[in-house]
Amino acid sequence: MNSNIIKCCILLCLLFVQASCSGSREKKEVHVSEVTNPLPIKLGDPFILHASDGKYYMYGTSLPDGFEAYVSTDLSQWTACGQVYKGGGEEQWNVDCFWAPEVYERNGKYYMFYSANSRNNPTNEGENFKLGVAVSLSPVGPFTDLYNRSIFEVDYPVIDANVYFDDANGKTYLYYSRCCYKHPVESEIAEQMKREGVYDEIEESWVYGVEMKPDFSGIVGEPVLLLAPPTRLADRQAEWESRSVTSHEVNRRWTEGSFLFKHNDSYYIMYSANHYGGAHYAVGYATSKNPLGPFVKASNNPVLQENQSKGGTVVGTGHNMVLMMPDSALYCVYHGRMTTNPDERVVLIDRLTIDKDGVLTIQGPTTTAQKIAY
Numbered sequence: 001m002n003s004n005i006i007k008c009c010i011l012l013c014l015l016f017v018q019a020s021c022s023g024s025r026e027k028k029e030v031h032v033s034e035v036t037n038p039l040p041i042k043l044g045d046p047f048i049l050h051a052s053d054g055k056y057y058m059y060g061t062s063l064p065d066g067f068e069a070y071v072s073t074d075l076s077q078w079t080a081c082g083q084v085y086k087g088g089g090e091e092q093w094n095v096d097c098f099w100a101p102e103v104y105e106r107n108g109k110y111y112m113f114y115s116a117n118s119r120n121n122p123t124n125e126g127e128n129f130k131l132g133v134a135v136s137l138s139p140v141g142p143f144t145d146l147y148n149r150s151i152f153e154v155d156y157p158v159i160d161a162n163v164y165f166d167d168a169n170g171k172t173y174l175y176y177s178r179c180c181y182k183h184p185v186e187s188e189i190a191e192q193m194k195r196e197g198v199y200d201e202i203e204e205s206w207v208y209g210v211e212m213k214p215d216f217s218g219i220v221g222e223p224v225l226l227l228a229p230p231t232r233l234a235d236r237q238a239e240w241e242s243r244s245v246t247s248h249e250v251n252r253r254w255t256e257g258s259f260l261f262k263h264n265d266s267y268y269i270m271y272s273a274n275h276y277g278g279a280h281y282a283v284g285y286a287t288s289k290n291p292l293g294p295f296v297k298a299s300n301n302p303v304l305q306e307n308q309s310k311g312g313t314v315v316g317t318g319h320n321m322v323l324m325m326p327d328s329a330l331y332c333v334y335h336g337r338m339t340t341n342p343d344e345r346v347v348l349i350d351r352l353t354i355d356k357d358g359v360l361t362i363q364g365p366t367t368t369a370q371k372i373a374y
Contacts, residue, residue: 003217006191009303010312012098012151013272018275019068019150021312022239023297023312023352027139030373031074031373031374032371032372032373032374033074033075033076033077033371033372033374034369034370034372035076035349035369035370035371035372036076036078036367036368036369036370037314037348037349037350037364037365037366037367038338038346038347038348038367039075039076039078039167039348039349040078040321041058041060041070041078041346041347042062042344042345042346042347043058043060043061043062043068043335043345043347044060044062044099044100044276044319044335044345045060045061045099045100045101045160045257045319045335046057046058046060046319046321046333046334046335046347047060047100047101047102047103047321047333048075048321048333049103049104049105049139049321050323050324050325051105051109051110051139052105053139054073054327055071055072055073055139056071056072056073056075056374057069057070057071057079057081057103057139057140058070058071058347059084059098059102059103059112060074060101060335060347061098061099061101061345062065063083063098064096064098064195065086065087065088065096065098066083066085066087066088066091066098066100067083067084067085067092067101067112067143068080068081068082068083068084069081069082069084069139069140069141070101071139071140073374074372074374075349075372075374077081081140081141082140083141084112084136084140084141084142084143085098085101085112085114085134085141085142085143086142086241087116087279091148092119092148093117093118093119093120093132093145093148093149093150094116094117094118094119094130094132094147094366095116095117095119096116096117096140097116097117097129098114098115098116099114099115099116099129099159099160100115100159100160100161100257100319101114102162102163102321102353103124103139104113104163104165105139108137109135109136109137109263110135110136110137110138110139110143111133111134111135111146111216111232112131112135112136112143113133113151113161113162113163113174113216114131114132114133114134114161115129115130115131115132115158115159115160115161116129116130116132117129117130118130118150118151125157125181126181127157127179127181128160129157129158129159130150130151130153130157130175131150131152131159131161132145132147132149132150132151132160133145133146133147133151133216135152139159139281140205146216147216147217148260149255151212151216151217151218151219152218152219153173154178156178156179156181156182156183157178157179157181158176158177158178158179158208159176159179160175160176160177160256160257160319161174161175161176162174162175162176162258162259162260163175163212164260164261164262164291166262166291168262170289171211172211172212172213172214172216173209173211173212173291173292174209174210174211174212174219175208175209175226175258175259175260175269176207176208176223176258177205177207177208177254177255177256177258178205178207178208179191179205180194180203180204180205180208180253180254182203182204183203183205183206184202184203184204185200185202185203185204185228185229185231186230186231186255187202187230187231188231188232188233188238189202189227189233189238189242189245189246189253190202192233193251195313197238197240198248198251199222199245199251200251201251201275202245202251202252202253202373203252203253204228204229204252204253204254204255204256205252205254205255205256206225206226206228206257207225207226207227207251207256207258207269207271208223208224208225208226209223209224209226209260209291209292209293209367210222210223210224210292211292224292224293226234226258226269226286226292226293226294226295227258227269227271227295227297228255229241229242229254229255229273230242230350231252232329236299237284237301238318239274240274240282240284240302240305241253241255241273241274241284242299243273243274243280243282244274244275244278244280246359247280248280249274249275249278249280250275252274252275253274254272254273254274254275254276254347255271255272255273256271256272256273256319257270257271257272257276257283257318258270258275259271259320259321259322260291261322263354263358264277264358265289266287266288266289266358267287267288267289267290267291267295268278268285268287268354268360269282269285269286269287269288269295270283270285270320270322271284271285271286272284272318272319272320273284273302273318274318276316276318276319277316278316279306279308279315279316279337279342280305280316281302281315281316281317281318281319282300282302282304282305282306282317282318283302283304283305283317283318283320283332283334283362284298284303285297285298285301285303285360286298287358298358298360300360300361303360303361303362304317304318304332304334304350304362304364304365306321306336306365307365312365312367313338313339313367314336314337314338314339314348314365314367315336315338315339315341315342316335316336316337316342316345316362317334317335317336317348317364317365318334318335318336319334319335320332320334321333321334322352323349325372325373325374326373326374327373329351329372329373330351330352330353330354331349331350331351331352331372332349332350332351332352332362332364333347333348333349334347334349334350335347335348336348336365339351348364348366349372350362350363350364350365350366350367350370351363351364351370
C-alpha cells in the first residue's frame with residue numbers, strides 16, 4: 001500500500017478518536033428523578049418556569065392577597081420560597097381574587113401575568129376580573145406591577161392569562177378567558193335544560209386571543225374568539241364539555257385555562273371545560289396553523305379527566321400547562337383533587353406525547369412513580 005495512503009488513514013483515525021473524546025467530554029450528564037403524583041404542593045392553576053439558572057419554579061393560585069412560589073432542582077423535592085407578589089394595597093389597581101399566575105423569563109427579567117379583581121368597579125359588578133403584569137429581577141420576587149393598571153380593558157371580566165412569544169413572526173400573543181358572569185348563551189343544551197325545568201339559562205366562558213404590545217402595555221387590534229362550548233348536541237365535544245350542566249352541578253359551561261404552544265408547524269391550544277371546583281373538570285385541545293386560529297378541536301378530547309370511574313383516586317383535573325424538559329420530553333402540569341380530600345387542589349405532572357399524525361395524548365392522571373430526566 002502506498003505510504004501516503006497509510007499516513008492518511010492513520011490521520012483520519014486520530015481525528016475520529018479526538019472528535020469522539022471531545023464529544024464525550026462536552027456531553028451533559030443526564031439526571032433522572034422519580035416523581036409521584038400528587039406533588040407535595042397544594043395550589044390551583046400551576047405553572048412551572050424552567051429558569052436560566054437550571055431550577056424549576058412553580059407558581060399558582062393559593063393566597064388571598066397575591067402569589068407564592070416553590071423551587072426545585074429535580075421536580076420531585078420542592079422548597080417553599082414564600083410570597084413573591086403581594087397585591088390588594090390601597091394604592092394598587094387590584095383588590096382580591098388573585099388567580100392563575102404565569103411567569104416568563106425575558107431579557108434578564110421575570111414577568112408575571114395574572115388575574116385579579118379590579119379596584120375600578122363603578123357599576124359594582126360581582127365579578128370584575130382583569131389581567132395584570134408584574135416584573136422582578138428574580139424568579140422568587142419580589143414582583144411589582146409593571147403598570148398600576150390592567151393590561152387592557154373590555155366590558156366583561158377576564159381571567160387566566162397565557163402568553164406566547166412567536167419566534168416565527170416576532171410577535172407576542174395574549175390568551176385569556178371571558179368569564180361566564182352575565183353571559184347567557186343560546187344553545188341546544190340550554191334549551192334542553194330549560195325544557196326539563198333544571199336551569200332557565202346557561203352561562204358560558206370563552207377563550208380569546210390577541211396580539212400584545214412588546215412592552216406588555218396593551219393589546220394590538222381586537223381580541224379574536226378562539227374557543228367556545230358547542231351549540232349543538234350532535235357536536236362530538238358537547239357531551240364532555242357540558243358535564244357540569246348535565247349532572248346538575250351548575251348552570252355554567254366553561255372554556256378556560258388556555259395554554260398555547262407550537263409543535264412542528266402546528267399551534268396547539270389546550271383548555272379546560274366544566275366547573276373547576278367539581279369532579280368533571282377536564283382538559284381538551286385544538287390545533288391551528290395560525291396563532292389566532294381558526295382552531296379545530298381534537299376528536300380524541302378530553303385528553304385528561306378524572307380516573308375515579310376507572311377505580312382511580314383523582315378527580316377534577318384541569319388548568320394545565322406544558323413543560324418541555326432538556327431532553328425535549330413534554331409533560332402536562334395541572335391541578336386535580338384526590339378522592340380522599342376533594343376540597344383541596346393538588347399539583348400533578350404526567351407525560352404528554354404527540355404522535356406522527358399530530359395527535360396529542362396525556363398518560364394520566366397517574367399516582368405511581370415515574371422517572372423524569374431533568
